[in-house]
Amino acid sequence: MADEDELRLALDFPWERWGVFLHPSQRAMVERSFDGPARVSGSAGTGKTVVALHRAVRLARADPARRILLATFSEPLARELASKVKVLAPEASGIVPRITVSDWANVADELFQLSTGRRPRIAGAEALAELIATAAAEADVRGFSDRFLLSEWTNVVDAWGIDGLEAYAQVPRLGRRSPLGPKQRERLWSVFDRVRSALSARGLFTRSSVYRQVAADYRVRTDKPFGAIIVDEAQDLGPAELVFLSAITPGHADALFFAGDLGQRIFQHPFSWKALGIDVRGRSSTLKVCYRTSRQIRGMADGLLPSALRDPDGNQEDRDGTVSLFDGPAPVVSILDSYEAEIAVVAKFLEDAISDGVAPAEIGIFVRDPASMGRARSAAQRAGVDSEATVALMHLAKGLEFRAVAVVACDEDSLPLQSRIEDAADEGELDDIYETERQLLYVACTRARDRLIVTGITPGSEFLKDL
Known part of the structure; x- marks a missing residue:
């Protein structure tokens, strides 16, 4: 894009087109060839997922014989990615059938069944x-x-x-x-x-043991189910998942590509990728142009995280220097005295967004735990958007994007979630719980492109002070 007028035009694209819009500054990571595993990182809104989508389509288009796996951590997010692949590559092109979009657990279960003739029974x-x-x-x-x-x-x-x-x-x-x-x-x-x-x-079986058994089966086979694997939300891969994905793809150029952000890790403990044979040093890049979240929202959410994060292999992700390309309304943090007051404030926020042209389907409302879901639904019903807006737990917000987001019920005992704190086995695990709970709030807040409100009941989550 040559100037801000072109960016404004892009922001006015129909929502389904904006969801796959690739900023020119990210195109190099889509088109570049790598001689080993590669990783792209960056703050929320810098287009990591869009890079992954475009790269999957490019690899499929370049080699008609190559099957591509676009993998992520959950089935709902996989469905969202699959719909975006269809926007990028219409089914008539012949590209879509060669791109499998799935959560990595389901891929492992299917390959397990191909090898053994049965689905694995997972211990609850x-x-x-x-x-x-x-x-x-x-x-x-x-x-x-x-x-x-x-x-x-x-x-x-x-x-x-x-x-x-x-x-x-x-x-x-x-x-x-x-x-x-x-x-x-x-x-x-x-x-x-x-x-x-x-x-x-x-x-x-445990989920990890399924990954390991499939990995052991395919590690010695020359016929791999996929010619290339692109992983979104890679920061939440565990050791077993990483070994599994590496084993089911050949070791040639452009076979493994990861997109993720250490600041959005909410599931797995950090570990060394290099110790498992996945070395991305020299083939890593950090995106610095945030074109999916307004300057105001990104600036506020960044208060939840340190300016730099380092993984156990020494790879550092610097958040300083990230630039947002557009402005929007100042995000709102409201700590209310009662549930009714909170519902009223959130409903007014949603009504104002609708009156300014935001479609109900472009609204996300998120809470930390199921016990708080009623407050979110009540606000959605009062605003008349309950049938079309997304109302979900924060964990399911990962990878999604909305024009307006309400993060509701950020109470003292909800963030961090009290039950997780009580289950901590030692100080190390307690520290990790606080870190991942803080990052979970960051994920929820940065799902908003234009408008954001964060609410809770007095005294509110301790994390709200950082916002």
């Missing part, structure tokens, strides 16, 4: 907690709570596929503040070994 959270409690009672590991054991299993043993005492004795346990000596690890392994045996006896 309650069943897993019961197995750990039973194993702990049998092993008599006094001094370690069931809460700690479940956390250690989830974040260390299962996440890294630890299959024996020797491996457990050497795993670094990144992010864990409670040090464990050799004798302690030996005692704990007696619990985790029982859990592994119990899962096997019942024919149950």
Whole structure:
């Protein structure tokens, strides 16, 4: 674009076209060829997802024999990406059938079924907690709570596929503040070994073990299901997911491309990609042009995060220097005295947006937990947008975009969520909970392009002070 007039024209595009609009400053990452795994990062609104979409279409168009996987963390987001692929490449072009858009869990389940003839039976959270409690009672590991054991299993043993005492004795346990000596690890392994045996006896898998089994199957095969994989929301990949995606694609140029933002990590603990054979150093780029979120919204939301974030491999994402290309109304933070007052304020915000030309389908309303959903729905109903606006949990906001967003019920016990704090196994996990809860609010706020309101009941979330 030559000037701001052209940007204003782009902002007036129909919403479905704006959702795939590629700013010229991002085009280099779409067209560049890489001789190994590559990653693009950047603050919210810098177009990482759009780069991923355009790159998937470009690779499919360049090689008619190559099947492309565009993968992300959830099924709803995969559906959203699939609709955008169709906007970019009409189905008559023959490109759409060669691009599989899916969440990575579903891809793993389908490949597991192709190999074994059955879908994996995944152990639910309650069943897993019961197995750990039973194993702990049998092993008599006094001094370690069931809460700690479940956390250690989830974040260390299962996440890294630890299959024996020797491996457990050497795993670094990144992010864990409670040090464990050799004798302690030996005692704990007696619990985790029982859990592994119990899962096997019942024919149950964890999500991570499905990824590892499919990865082991395809690592030795020359016929890979995809010629290239492009991953959106890559900051929320875990170790098992990363190994799985690497194993199901050939190791040639342009085979693996990741798009993500460390500041939007809300699920996984940080870990070393390089230790798992994925080295993106020298093939990473940070986008600095924010053209999907107004200067006012981005400036406020940036108060939630540090100016620079570093991953365990030393790759640093600098948020300083990011430039927003357009202005909008100042975002509003309102801490109210009652639910009724909050509902009234949010409804007025929505009504004003509608009167200024924002369509109900271009509105998002988000809350932290299901218990607060009624407040969001009441505001939507009062404004008359409940049948078309998106009303959802903050976790489901990732990757989406709206012209107007209301983040509702940011109360003292909701952000950070009190139940998560109570479940923290040690100080390291508590720190990570605070960090991911803060980043979750950042994600929700930056779904707004033009208008944003954030509300809560007195005294409000401690994070609102940073806004």
